[in-house]
Amino acid sequence: MDDDRFRLLVQGVLDYAIFMLDPEGHVMSWNAGAERIKGYAADEIIGRHFSVFYPAEDVAAGKPARELEIAVADGRLEDEGWRLRQDGSRFWANVVITALYDEQGELRGFGKVTRDVTERRAAEAALRESEERFRLLVQSVQDYAIFMLDTGGHIASWNTGAERIKGYAADEIIGRHFSVFYPAEDVAAGKPARELEIAVADGRLEDEGWRLRQDGSRFWANVVITALYDEHGRLHGFGKVTRDMTERRNAEQALRERRRLVGHLVEAQEVERRRIAWDVHDESIQSMVAVGMRLQLLAARLPDPHASAVSGLDESVSAAIARLRGLVSRLRPPELDRHGLVEAVSAYVDDVAGRWGLAHSVRDELTAEPSPEAAITVYRICQEALSNVHRHAQATRIAVRLSTVDNGTLVRITDDGAGTAGGDAGEGHFGLAEMHERAEAAHGWLSVDSTPGEGTVVEFWLPLLPDVPELEP
Numbered sequence: 001m002d003d004d005r006f007r008l009l010v011q012g013v014l015d016y017a018i019f020m021l022d023p024e025g026h027v028m029s030w031n032a033g034a035e036r037i038k039g040y041a042a043d044e045i046i047g048r049h050f051s052v053f054y055p056a057e058d059v060a061a062g063k064p065a066r067e068l069e070i071a072v073a074d075g076r077l078e079d080e081g082w083r084l085r086q087d088g089s090r091f092w093a094n095v096v097i098t099a100l101y102d103e104q105g106e107l108r109g110f111g112k113v114t115r116d117v118t119e120r121r122a123a124e125a126a127l128r129e130s131e132e133r134f135r136l137l138v139q140s141v142q143d144y145a146i147f148m149l150d151t152g153g154h155i156a157s158w159n160t161g162a163e164r165i166k167g168y169a170a171d172e173i174i175g176r177h178f179s180v181f182y183p184a185e186d187v188a189a190g191k192p193a194r195e196l197e198i199a200v201a202d203g204r205l206e207d208e209g210w211r212l213r214q215d216g217s218r219f220w221a222n223v224v225i226t227a228l229y230d231e232h233g234r235l236h237g238f239g240k241v242t243r244d245m246t247e248r249r250n251a252e253q254a255l256r257e258r259r260r261l262v263g264h265l266v267e268a269q270e271v272e273r274r275r276i277a278w279d280v281h282d283e284s285i286q287s288m289v290a291v292g293m294r295l296q297l298l299a300a301r302l303p304d305p306h307a308s309a310v311s312g313l314d315e316s317v318s319a320a321i322a323r324l325r326g327l328v329s330r331l332r333p334p335e336l337d338r339h340g341l342v343e344a345v346s347a348y349v350d351d352v353a354g355r356w357g358l359a360h361s362v363r364d365e366l367t368a369e370p371s372p373e374a375a376i377t378v379y380r381i382c383q384e385a386l387s388n389v390h391r392h393a394q395a396t397r398i399a400v401r402l403s404t405v406d407n408g409t410l411v412r413i414t415d416d417g418a419g420t421a422g423g424d425a426g427e428g429h430f431g432l433a434e435m436h437e438r439a440e441a442a443h444g445w446l447s448v449d450s451t452p453g454e455g456t457v458v459e460f461w462l463p464l465l466p467d468v469p470e471l472e473p
């Protein structure tokens with residue numbers, strides 16, 4: 001390329017200020033980029049000393065002259081720093097000064113290339129600041145142990161939560177292998193290494209299990225390990241987030257145990273009721289029926305007034321038999337076995353609401369029959385809810401709706417009474433509590449929604465399958 005064309009090229013460059021200084025530092029040439037970046041037109045700046053581009057403090061410190069000296073000594077100098085525009089404003093400059101020699105080895109001056117990198121610098125500063133803020137955030141998190149492992153599994157960073165949960169201070173643990181957190185049997189089984197392998201293969205691994213604190217005690221941990229890659233796609237290490245789930249696990253176990261117990265109690269209660277119902281039915285009722293028949297025979301043979309006295313006795317016995325039959329069917333509703341849940345609930349509602357003088361309705365929207373266990377639970381909760389309406393609500397009507405929702409049976413019992421259910425009824429009131437427990441023992445839920453003056457809605461749901469398997473950790 002000949003000199004003229006080269007000169008034209010340099011002249012036209014907009015992104016870089018490219019110009020020459022004489023050996024003393026006076027500006028000898030100027031290009032479009034220099035005018036754009038620094039603001040001076042060529043005729044305003046050529047011949048002036050290049051120290052006008054430097055802030056006063058740099059000039060006072062002799063920086064412009066020193067930069068030329070270094071360029072002479074080393075052939076070249078690179079610098080980043082504040083420079084001035086013609087209007088006095090500052091920009092962050094990347095500057096390269098090159099010493100220029102002629103064929104005789106005589107210093108002819110300097111070439112100077114300046115870039116305005118203010119935006120890049122601001123972006124870098126913003127990035128640094130946000131990284132710093134993020135680091136501080138991670139550092140101060142208390143509830144999670146958040147730390148990094150290098151590719152070999154050695155701890156590379158530590159936060160407050162890690163110290164709180166695991167007991168180690170940062171300087172006690174950084175550099176050590178993360179297998180110290182695993183119980184001996186897991187280490188022997190190669191679990192730590194395997195977890196890193198899975199994290200590499202799948203990008204991420206989640207695990208729950210026992211981990212060790214510094215003092216050797218165990219805690220139940222939820223662990224997520226994430227493989228971290230740099231911008232070239234090379235494995236950079238691992239991020240590890242650990243939560244101490246010991247309390248939650250204990251609470252879950254206590255709850256499971258409680259449900260199991262309630263479940264047993266409810267079952268034992270049903271068995272006992274059924275046994276009593278059979279006893280009453282097979283023995284008491286049968287023998288009273290026999291007594292009744294004897295009394296009738298006797299009455300037929302006796303003269304009055306003895307005959308009418310015996311007939312009176314027979315009526316009393318019949319009434320007692322009817323009451324016992326009622327008792328039997330409350331203990332073990334025969335419709336439940338014979339005709340299914342809706343029939344049993346309908347018969348019960350017709351019976352009691354009729355007796356209590358309440359308008360009533362039972363709506364059947366079931367599309368699947370619940371299991372016998374669930375049916376019993378539905379029936380018992382309905383019994384309890386209805387007895388509450390009778391005793392507390394002063395309602396005029398009651399509505400029961402059964403439907404199949406979410407693979408379960410949803411039951412809604414609505415009254416238009418006082419609406420005073422819910423809250424803490426205090427000592428000796430177990431009805432609502434027992435309804436909740438029955439529903440939960442069957443792996444369902446129950447809610448009571450009372451609006452004073454408008455009434456109460458008791459709603460509960462039980463899964464169709466009685467035994468949803470729970471994952472034992």
Ligand SMILES: Nc1ncnc2c1ncn2[C@@H]1O[C@H](COP(=O)(O)OP(=O)(O)O)[C@@H](O)[C@H]1O
Nearest residue numbers: 388389392393419420421425429430431432456
């Ligand atoms: N359907 C209802 N309407 C109005 N109040 C109710 C209703 N159900 C329950 N309650 C109120 O909630 C309290 C607690 O009910 P419960 O736990 O069944 O105990 P108990 O029936 O033995 O009082 C009742 O004492 C009553 O004040």
Ligand SMILES: [Mg+2]
Nearest residue numbers: 387388431432
């Ligand atoms: Mg009650």
